[in-house]
Amino acid sequence: MATMNSAKTVTPRAADRIRRIAVVGAGTIGTSWAGYFSGSGYDVVVVEPQAAARERVPDAVAQCHRAMAAARLRDPAAATGAVTVIEAIAALDGAAIDFVQENVREELAVKQVTLRALDALLPPDVLIASSTSGLGASDLQDGCVHPQRVLVGHPMNPPHLLPLVEIVGGRATSPDAVQAAAGIYAAMGKRPVVLNREVIGHLATRLTVALWREAACLVRDGVASVADVDAAVTHGLGLRLAVAGPHLSYHLGGGDNGLAGFFAWAREPLQGWCDDLGTLTLDADLEAKLAAGIAAAVGDHGVAELAQWRDTALAGVLAQLRETPAPIDR
Amino acid sequence: MATMNSAKTVTPRAADRIRRIAVVGAGTIGTSWAGYFSGSGYDVVVVEPQAAARERVPDAVAQCHRAMAAARLRDPAAATGAVTVIEAIAALDGAAIDFVQENVREELAVKQVTLRALDALLPPDVLIASSTSGLGASDLQDGCVHPQRVLVGHPMNPPHLLPLVEIVGGRATSPDAVQAAAGIYAAMGKRPVVLNREVIGHLATRLTVALWREAACLVRDGVASVADVDAAVTHGLGLRLAVAGPHLSYHLGGGDNGLAGFFAWAREPLQGWCDDLGTLTLDADLEAKLAAGIAAAVGDHGVAELAQWRDTALAGVLAQLRETPAPIDR
Secondary structure, eight states, X not given: OHHHHHHHTOOOOOGGGOOEEEEEOOSHHHHHHHHHHHHTTOEEEEEOSOHXXXXXXXXXXXXXXXXXXXXXXXXXXXXXXXXXXXXXXXXXXXXXXXXXXXXXXXXXXXXXXXXXXXXXXXXXXXXXXXXXXXXXXHHHHTTOSSXXXXXXXXXXXXXXXXXXXXXXXXXXXXXHHHHHHHHHHHHTTOEEEEOSSOOTTTTHHHHHHHHHHHHHHHHHTTSSOHHHHHHHIIIIIHHHHHHSOHHHHHHHTSGGGHHHHHHHHHHHHHHHHHHHOOOOOOOHHHHHHHHHXXXXXXXXXXHXXXXXXXXXXXXHHHHHHTTSOOSSOO | OHHHHHHHTOOOOOGGGOOEEEEEOOSHHHHHHHHHHHHTTOEEXXXXXXXXXXXHHHXXXXXXXXXXXXXXXXXXXXXXXXXXXXXXXXXXXXXXXXXXXXXXXXXXXXXXHHHHHHHHHSOTTSEEEEOOSSSOHHHHHTTOSSGGGEEEEEEOSSTTTOOEEEEEEOTTOOHHHHHHHHHHHHHTTOEEEEOSSOOTXXXXXXXXXXXXXXXXXXXXXXSSOHHHHHHHIIIIIHHHHHHSOXXXXXXHTSGGGHHHHHHHHHHHHHHHHHHHOOOOOOOHHHHHHHHHHHHHHHTTOOHHHHHHHHHHHHHHHHHHHTTSOOSSOO
């Protein structure tokens, strides 16, 4: 207990002391983080056991830097951090790592093994953030000797462009660690949001799933095609949600009295609409129907081409939004 | 019956014959439509019984034109349609109206009275589209002599900027009318989406409510503040949804196998997330909590100021997205 208590009083390494970041796992998310961190001037050590994935890192990082420049997230003339790619976590020993972003496979057992290895190796003041979209911080930190510095730092894909990072502490995470993580992400230009407590899927995954579930129900029930449901988002509510969140949007739809005015006239229909939303069981038929729908929508355009276009479009939108800064911290 | 049948075979006045549009009701939505139609070169007759609302029309229309120019939805040098503002539907008699966009109060009885009056007055080949977000086309056309030309043409607010228009026919709407309406909106630069059948809230309201409901649940349950939940949208999923819809987003997150690949790895957690989403009863406590949350978020910035900023930001995003055209009809 004495050891535990002394560990708990370690002051986390904060934003002003972060020079070198370990990115553990070089899949889509890890590689994108490596691009963002290095493009923001931090040195990066990427840990990836698979040779093929390691080989893809330099090109992917360079592509991230170009997208960041297009998004005005980075001055092309600014210093770029060095990116080193290594094979095993053990090689991080003595590598002067100040912060860890973990991005291995989204499986609790896999992540736990990884986090425990990192925890055993790194000084207890180094924060270890997991990119998990669906697992909980309390489960992830289980079995660590210094669980107080383990937390969720969940980005949205693609992390080198989308500013949001959700920070969630587990049962054993120290409040200092949560605050330090928020400071670290903010210092690197991200928009941290700290959750008050753990919840499955944090905020972003829950909200994404809530929208997708209703979209899938509308296709399942024959109301519209996959392409048309998606078009209703990209040419309608999606555009608005890039600018104003769900509550602010209703606030602006309520006349002079804002959200209260909106509720005053919409209370009854809003409840009815809520109660009419669908629920969904994902079975083979529904998966096939949705897959056929997206196949019809994309034609012979491959995933890589479309993802590249999405990132270019996103970068443009991000750069543009800087031209019209909001009067509030929206 | 002979009259009914002959009415049903009337060919709707299509896109190439639309010169003058009646906008019935000059609230937020009607005024915005008047701005869009006139900014797109159509003559507009606005019908509004309230003097104060009539007086606001010219300034509001001019503001729409400026926003459309900023959004590159309109060449500032292009011809602008004339806007006439009148007091009563009866004065539309003989006004050579080619298309009607109805925007009166969102109450079935009020809309029915209005639509019946329009139906009684206008030649049966003139389409009558309702901007209703929540009412059904079958209910709206009830009692009309020519119900086959009455349908829903639902825009997203603000209609002078957001391209989406949802078209829904009722039981008595002719397929020709639905097709003609889609052609009319497309010809004026909108993105029409035709629903296969009536459903409460069409697509956009359902999807908006699905997202908002979960957002409100997260605030209600103390997971995060209104400001932080909204920030998770505007700095995360909202940005992505402006570019790629919910199915395309998952398709791009599934690796080379796209949506099928996404389901293959996400099937189980996705079902779990779906099942964990909240449901909501809108009571005074929740309304007060959400209103307090938005009040804290907006501070002393009023609705008009924020709506003006939103429109400026939206116009910028729309203009920017034209710079990066998608390889597919997303």
